[in-house]
């Protein structure tokens with residue numbers, strides 16, 4: 322039976338709870354333990370798939386096709402372990418499953434209530450697979466006091482009693498604000514959030530205190546005393562220079578030691594891989610500038626995995642990367658793309674910003690600027706080709722409205738393993754895209770083959786439209802190569818423009834499987850292509 326670590330947040334949102342859990346997972350792995358990380362989100366959406374990126378940041382996709390919170394991306398990147406649909410839950414999903422059971426008559430005439438029906442459903446989710454790993458870390462989204470989160474806290478209270486002492490701990494991530502006028506870090510908001518937890522029957526074992534400053538001795542004493550936590554379990558979590566330093570910083574502050582003490586783990590951590598990674602990150606040999614032309618660029622969280630995948634490639638190649646986030650609707654777009662060494666056109670939805678992206682693709686193609694197009698980015702490379710190479714001024718995607726030349730069109734069916742998935746025009750928007758990991762066959766003697774070094778790959782998808790195969794031959798005549806296809810040869814997965822040194826676009830999201838210890842070949846390839854010849 323696994324040990325459980327529950328993580329709650331207090332005082333403020335955006336404290337980096339997800340990163341803290343991911344880093345703790347990595348630290349426990351470094352002590353030889355197997356871990357699994359889970360996210361419990363209190364909101365009522367069934368999953369974040371239908372949410373605007375400005376609301377929620379990126380939607381992460383697991384191999385098995387769950388649309389999940391971006392924290393699952395942090396978990397995967399730090400623990401190098403694939404998350405599944407059993408690692409992400411929302412109140413919406415819990416309630417819909419309980420209501421479906423009620424309609425089926427599963428509750429045998431009982432009055433269906435939050436306790437025990439909703440809480441049992443949550444507890445089943447939490448306990449699922451607990452005989453497969455040493456430690457399960459469950460992060461509760463949001464902040465203590467959120468009304469939707471109450472059933473989650475109640476479930477944790479119950480499960481902690483059921484598990485018995487020494488089998489679970491609660492880590493409360495909190496904020497110590499610095500008041501410049503008083504010249505000190507304030508502990509009162511944390512005391513209040515711990516009180517709020519205690520009214521729910523939960524007592525934290527560890528306080529992970531986020532702060533911009535070191536926590537003075539008296540503040541730690543005070544927090545321990547008022548929050549009923551032992552002094553050594555009040556951990557200072559100062560802002561780190563880069564996120565991959567967090568495991569080292571938290572280790573130094575004693576986070577994993579506090580967990581090890583609570584669970585009686587004696588093994589010491591081996592942090593050499595993390596130290597080596599940080600050393601590489603801090604010793605770049607050259608610098609390149611990569612422009613990302615997107616429409617959600619004001620909110621970095623909307624491109625979290627992409628941002629990280631570029632960082633991983635920089636670490637692997639020992640290149641410092643200046644990331645220029647360029648708004649596709651920026652009036653000085655051309656000037657901005659002229660000042661970068663390479664371009665990425667990321668995924669996206671809807672028509673807004675596509676003209677700017679097409680302009681950027683055209684510029685990169687005509688001027689031999691390295692370019693990586695992702696998902697919508699690949700669809701737009703084909704639209705750009707049809708417009709400029711075939712003279713089809715109205716070439717477009719049916720996603721943006723009716724067109725006589727639909728070079729990108731809605732997918733109606735595709736293979737998912739042995740099964741055929743079908744979609745109609747009036748299907749629900751939630752959870753109905755081509756989602757998750759699919760195989761792709763790469764053609765030899767192509768840029769894609771040079772980069773991957775193999776012909777069979779698996780990549781994660783999240784899209785509803787595809788490049789229309791009717792235009793394949795015409796594109797090939799213009800020197801576009803369909804270098805990656807679905808194994809049944811029906812869906813284009815990778816397209817490249819052969820006269821160009823590095824112009825490649827993919828229908829999948831390579832950023833979702835890039836890891837610090839396993840950088841993705843499309844990103845390392847792009848970075849290498851951007852390195853000026855002089856360096």
Ligand code: GLN
Nearest residue numbers: 668669696697784785786
């Ligand atoms: N909107 C496009 C589609 O649904 C691209 C999606 C994406 O970039 N993830 O196919």
